[in-house]
Amino acid sequence: MSELVSLALQSLIEQGHIPAESPTDVLIEHTRDKAHGDFACNAAMRLAKLAKCNPRELATRIVENLPANSFVTKTEIAGPGFINFFVDESAQRQIINTVLEQGRAYGTHQIGAGKKVQVEFVSANPTGPLHVGHGRGAAYGSVVASLLKAAGFEVHREYYVNDAGRQMNILAASVWLRYLELCGESFAFPANGYKGDYIRDIAQELRQAHDNRFHRKAEDVFQGVPEDLTDANPQGDKEAHIDALIEKAKSLLGAADYRAVFGKGLNTILDDIRDDLAEFGVEYDEWFSEQSLSDNDQIQIAIDELKEKGFIYEEGGALWFRSTDFGDEKDRVVVRENGQMTYFASDIAYHLNKYQRGFDQLIDIWGADHHGYVPRVRAAIEALGKSTDDFHVLLVQFAILYRGGQKAQMSTRSGEFVTLRELRDEVGRDAARFFYIMRKSEQHLDFDLDLAKSQSSDNPVYYIQYAHARICSVFRGLTESGQHYHPKQAEGVLHRLDTEHEQSLIKSLARYPEVIKAAALNHEPHQLAQYLRDLANDFHTYYNAHRFLIEDEELRNARLHLISATRQVLQNGLAIIGIAAPEAM
RNA sequence: GCGCCCGUAGCUCAGCUGGAUAGAGUAACCGGCUUCGAACCGGUUGGUCGGGAGUUCGAAUCUCUCCGGGCGCGCCA
Numbered sequence: 078m079s080e081l082v083s084l085a086l087q088s089l090i091e092q093g094h095i096p097a098e099s100p101t102d103v104l105i106e107h108t109r110d111k112a113h114g115d116f117a118c119n120a121a122m123r124l125a126k127l128a129k130c131n132p133r134e135l136a137t138r139i140v141e142n143l144p145a146n147s148f149v150t151k152t153e154i155a156g157p158g159f160i161n162f163f164v165d166e167s168a169q170r171q172i173i174n175t176v177l178e179q180g181r182a183y184g185t186h187q188i189g190a191g192k193k194v195q196v197e198f199v200s201a202n203p204t205g206p207l208h209v210g211h212g213r214g215a216a217y218g219s220v221v222a223s224l225l226k227a228a229g230f231e232v233h234r235e236y237y238v239n240d241a242g243r244q245m246n247i248l249a250a251s252v253w254l255r256y257l258e259l260c261g262e263s264f265a266f267p268a269n270g271y272k273g274d275y276i277r278d279i280a281q282e283l284r285q286a287h288d289n290r291f292h293r294k295a296e297d298v299f300q301g302v303p304e305d306l307t308d309a310n311p312q313g314d315k316e317a318h319i320d321a322l323i324e325k326a327k328s329l330l331g332a333a334d335y336r337a338v339f340g341k342g343l344n345t346i347l348d349d350i351r352d353d354l355a356e357f358g359v360e361y362d363e364w365f366s367e368q369s370l371s372d373n374d375q376i377q378i379a380i381d382e383l384k385e386k387g388f389i390y391e392e393g394g395a396l397w398f399r400s401t402d403f404g405d406e407k408d409r410v411v412v413r414e415n416g417q418m419t420y421f422a423s424d425i426a427y428h429l430n431k432y433q434r435g436f437d438q439l440i441d442i443w444g445a446d447h448h449g450y451v452p453r454v455r456a457a458i459e460a461l462g463k464s465t466d467d468f469h470v471l472l473v474q475f476a477i478l479y480r481g482g483q484k485a486q487m488s489t490r491s492g493e494f495v496t497l498r499e500l501r502d503e504v505g506r507d508a509a510r511f512f513y514i515m516r517k518s519e520q521h522l523d524f525d526l527d528l529a530k531s532q533s534s535d536n537p538v539y540y541i542q543y544a545h546a547r548i549c550s551v552f553r554g555l556t557e558s559g560q561h562y563h564p565k566q567a568e569g570v571l572h573r574l575d576t577e578h579e580q581s582l583i584k585s586l587a588r589y590p591e592v593i594k595a596a597a598l599n600h601e602p603h604q605l606a607q608y609l610r611d612l613a614n615d616f617h618t619y620y621n622a623h624r625f626l627i628e629d630e631e632l633r634n635a636r637l638h639l640i641s642a643t644r645q646v647l648q649n650g651l652a653i654i655g656i657a658a659p660e661a662m
Numbered sequence: 663g664c665g666c667c668c669g670u671a672g673c674u675c676a677g678c679u680g681g682a683u684a685g686a687g688u689a690a691c692c693g694g695c696u697u698c699g700a701a702c703c704g705g706u707u708g709g710u711c712g713g714g715a716g717u718u719c720g721a722a723u724c725u726c727u728c729c730g731g732g733c734g735c736g737c738c739a
Contacts, residue, residue, distance in 0.1 A: 156682050413737040420739050448666050449734045554698045621703040
């Protein structure tokens with residue numbers, strides 16, 4: 078359709094009616110109102126200024142120059158200069174056959190063919206179970222990945238494991254202290270330690286496996302450690318306190334045993350995160366270890382490269398990256414005064430590593446609270462001589478939890494949070510996934526736990542799944558009734574589908590590939606969710622208005638053909654969102 | 663103070679990248695099962711698209727400026 082108009086515009090250029098530099102790639106859209114035909118084109122209005130004539134006149138010229146074709150039955154010039162196209166109905170109905178022929182492939186594209194895209198998402202620190210905030214990134218990232226795959230891209234899903242750094246040491250220390258409690262020691266647990274019950278569970282396992290091997294006396298552990306911050310002691314320094322405890326753990330346990338405790342904490346939590354995500358339907362191609370970067374000197378190599386290019390300078394004993402050269406607000410430290418690399422330094426090396434792996438496009442999905450971090454990473458990428466055109470950071474706003482009309486606070490430290498696992502147990506995987514992606518990602522998401530838990534059948538996901546189950550039910554009824562459905566015969570009698578409900582359902586089926594394309598390229602899963610709701614609505618309306626298991630064999634075949642195609646599209650769409658298409662519910 | 667996101671029906675949100683009379687869900691009210699699943703369908707009520715100015719054939723959409731809300735501004739991760 079858009080080709081037709083493009084050709085018309087080209088011949089107008091040849092005739093000199095419009096300037097040669099006019100864009101000929103036109104936008105054709107499905108009309109919202111049936112009175113406006115099936116497709117509409119606004120090219121005449123866009124080009125009117127360039128062509129120095131009024132839009133309606135130009136539209137007439139375009140229509141006159143449309144190449145001959147078999148499926149446009151009528152064109153109309155309407156409003157300020159829209160060209161409305163009316164498409165031959167039998168041509169429209171062919172989409173039913175197309176859907177059924179292509180099956181699961183219907184709606185896929187080749188626009189990403191030959192391009193490798195990496196999607197990195199969740200990447201939560203392995204210091205505790207995933208909470209509901211991570212769930213949104215998980216659902217969003219996995220659906221974006223699936224959409225890109227449907228668009229033809231070769232997709233690599235990756236989780237960046239922050240298995241190095243101070244937070245992990247705090248985790249190790251927390252586990253060890255809980256372990257000491259189990260050994261009978263008693264002391265005040267540090268304010269800055271991880272206090273969740275899962276730490277106690279890990280400590281318990283550690284003790285079962287190693288008995289008292291890591292036991293040290295509390296008085297030795299706290300000997301010389303700076304005072305903690307407590308209600309009774311507001312002068313205390315919780316940061317210095319925990320850091321000193323980490324050093325104590327290392328010195329009292331020795332390197333090997335410290336690593337054993339550290340590893341126990343890390344692996345237990347990481348395994349839990351893996352299982353959790355797998356049960357949520359989120360799979361990864363790679364779990365990339367931050368530690369591996371320093372093991373392979375990649376951080377040093379990245380910094381050296383920046384140094385060579387002249388973007389590193391020293392000040393106050395620290396090494397700074399000149400990110401302001403690339404639009405960042407201020408320069409950033411990469412190596413601290415104490416010689417330790419910053420998290421940012423790892424991230425520079427990590428992104429350099431991504432480019433070296435040969436991806437054509439990188440997508441990072443972050444929580445919106447990290448948005449201030451974007452400019453410095455882009456700066457680093459540019460400084461390393463890479464283009465940021467194919468580097469996208471998609472920000473996901475927080476899911477704000479409401480419980481009993483009150484905001485529920487989330488904090489991994491305090492242990493008072495709702496985990497993703499708890500949420501899945503309450504509302505189910507399908508509802509949770511759908512709920513997470515049904516809103517634009519940059520929109521704050523109000524997640525009312527009470528509503529989700531008590532009235533989960535109000536969730537739109539059931540509405541869509543019900544449409545699928547209903548179609549399956551019709552086909553079950555068909556076998557029971559002794560009637561038959563002959564797809565081959567149906568292909569020839571599609572002209573019997575002449576009601577308004579049928580036409581609107583057919584148009585919806587035809588729209589699906591465009592929806593996938595737009596949702597994939599814009600990284601907007603909610604468009605697909607919205608579409609599926611509309612499609613289900615078209616079907617339910619149709620279902621209530623007409624019957625399928627009828628005596629008229631021709632009409633029966635045609636109608637069953639239509640709802641069979643509808644079922645296929647529902648399946649394809651639900652598969653991309655990663656939720657079930659149940660045959661009965 | 664600076665930066666990013668957001669402000670559309672009572673509530674929760676779409677609005678296809680500037681198009682035609684701004685749409686769904688939910689809530690409220692009315693109606694529809696002897697018939698393939700009522701977890702459904704139809705209808706009614708509900709809007710100064712936060713305010714103002716600008717850009718043009720045309721603005722919820724783009725620009726500026728106020729107002730209101732969220733988040734971020736470490737030699738933390």
